[in-house]
Amino acid sequence: MERKVMIANSKGMRAEVCTLGATLVSLFFKDKNGVEKDLVLGYDNPADYLNHTTYFGATVGRNGNRIKNGKFTLNGTEYLLEKNDGENNLHSGSKGLCYKEWEVEKETENSVTLSSVSKDLEQGFPGTMTAKVTYAIGEDNALSIDYEAVSDKDTVANFTNHSYFNLGGHDSGTMVNQKLKLYSSKFTPVDGTLIPTGELRDVKGTPMDFTEFKAIGKEIDAEDEQLKFGGGYDHNFIVDGKGYRLMAEAVSEDTGIHMKAYTDAPAVQFYAGNFIKKQVGKGGCAYDDRHGFCLESQYCPDAVNNPTFESPILKAGETYRTRTVYQFSID
Numbered sequence: 314m315e316r317k318v319m320i321a322n323s324k325g326m327r328a329e330v331c332t333l334g335a336t337l338v339s340l341f342f343k344d345k346n347g348v349e350k351d352l353v354l355g356y357d358n359p360a361d362y363l364n365h366t367t368y369f370g371a372t373v374g375r376n377g378n379r380i381k382n383g384k385f386t387l388n389g390t391e392y393l394l395e396k397n398d399g400e401n402n403l404h405s406g407s408k409g410l411c412y413k414e415w416e417v418e419k420e421t422e423n424s425v426t427l428s429s430v431s432k433d434l435e436q437g438f439p440g441t442m443t444a445k446v447t448y449a450i451g452e453d454n455a456l457s458i459d460y461e462a463v464s465d466k467d468t469v470a471n472f473t474n475h476s477y478f479n480l481g482g483h484d485s486g487t488m489v490n491q492k493l494k495l496y497s498s499k500f501t502p503v504d505g506t507l508i509p510t511g512e513l514r515d516v517k518g519t520p521m522d523f524t525e526f527k528a529i530g531k532e533i534d535a536e537d538e539q540l541k542f543g544g545g546y547d548h549n550f551i552v553d554g555k556g557y558r559l560m561a562e563a564v565s566e567d568t569g570i571h572m573k574a575y576t577d578a579p580a581v582q583f584y585a586g587n588f589i590k591k592q593v594g595k596g597g598c599a600y601d602d603r604h605g606f607c608l609e610s611q612y613c614p615d616a617v618n619n620p621t622f623e624s625p626i627l628k629a630g631e632t633y634r635t636r637t638v639y640q641f642s643i644d
C-alpha cells in the first residue's frame with residue numbers, strides 16, 4: 314500500500330514523496346510575502362498517478378524520454394520496447410518504474426531513500442537492476458535528487474524526475490510569464506516524432522535561446538518548425554560544461570520565488586507542459602496546458618541509438634550515479 318513521506322528542513326521548506334513511483338507530490342516554499350506555495354503539479358489521490366501519462370513528479374526509469382522505434386541493439390542483441398508514443402518508446406512505457414510501488418529504505422527528517430528492483434527484460438531492458446533514489450532538503454533550501462542503479466548485465470540507465478514546476482504555485486494557472494535561463498548554447502533538433510536528428514544546433518538567433526532570462530511564453534508560439542513539432546518547447550538542451558554545474562534558473566515575479574537547478578547529467582529536457590490536458594489537480598484546482606514546466610536532467614533522447622551523443626550504457630556490476638538539485642530563494 315502506497316504512503317506519502319514528508320521531509321523538511323528547519324527553515325520550513327518541505328516536500329512530500331509518494332512510494333508509488335517514488336513521486337514528488339508536493340514541494341512547499343514561502344513566497345516574498347511569507348505565504349506558503351506548493352510549487353509542483355500533482356494529484357491528491359495516489360491512484361490518479363496510475364492512470365496518467367503526464368508523469369507529474371514521477372521518477373522516470375529505466376530510461377527517460379524517447380527511444381526511436383522502441384528498439385535498440387546492445388552487445389549484438391536487439392531489445393524491443395513498448396511503442397507507447399506513436400512508433401517510439403517514451404519514458405520506458407506504460408510499465409515504467411513510475412507506476413510501481415517503491416520500498417522505503419531509509420527515512421530521516423529531511424531525507425528519504427526509496428528503492429526498486431526491476432527484473433531482467435522488465436520494460437524490455439536487459440539485466441536485473443536495483444535502482445535507488447534519495448530526495449533530501451538541505452538547510453540551503455535545495456531539494457537534491459540522487460539516483461543510483463546497478464545491473465547484472467550491460468543495460469541502459471537514464472533516470473530523471475518529471476516534476477512540473479510553477480513558481481507562482483501549482484494552482485496559479487499558466488506559467489508562461491515566468492522567466493527562464495538555460496545554461497545551454499546548443500540544443501538537439503528533433504524530427505516530427507520528437508526524436509533528435511543527431512544535429513547539435515546553436516540556440517543563438519532562434520526561439521531556443523534562453524541564455525539570458527526570457528519569459529517562457531515570449532516566443533513559444535513563434536513560426537518555427539521545431540516549436541511546431543513540440544507544440545511549444547519540448548526539447549533537449551545540452552548543458553554547457555561538464556560535471557556538476559548550473560543547468561537552469563527560473564523566476565516568478567509575482568511570488569519572487571527563484572529556482573536554480575544543477576545537474577551532473579549531460580543534458581536537460583525543457584518541456585513547457587504543452588500536452589497537459591484540462592484536468593483536476595491537487596485541492597480540486599484546474600490544470601491546463603502550460604500550467605507547469607519541466608527541467609528533466611538526462612542523457613540525450615535516443616542516445617542509445619545515436620553515436621553522436623554521450624552513451625547511456627551502464628556496464629554490468631558498475632554503479633550509475635547522477636544528481637539533480639533544485640534550489641529556492643526569494644529575489
Ligand code: BGC
Binds near residue numbers: 584
Ligand atoms: C516529453 C514530452 C511528453 C511529456 C509527458 C516529456 O518528457 O518530452 O513530449 O509529452 O514528457 O509525457
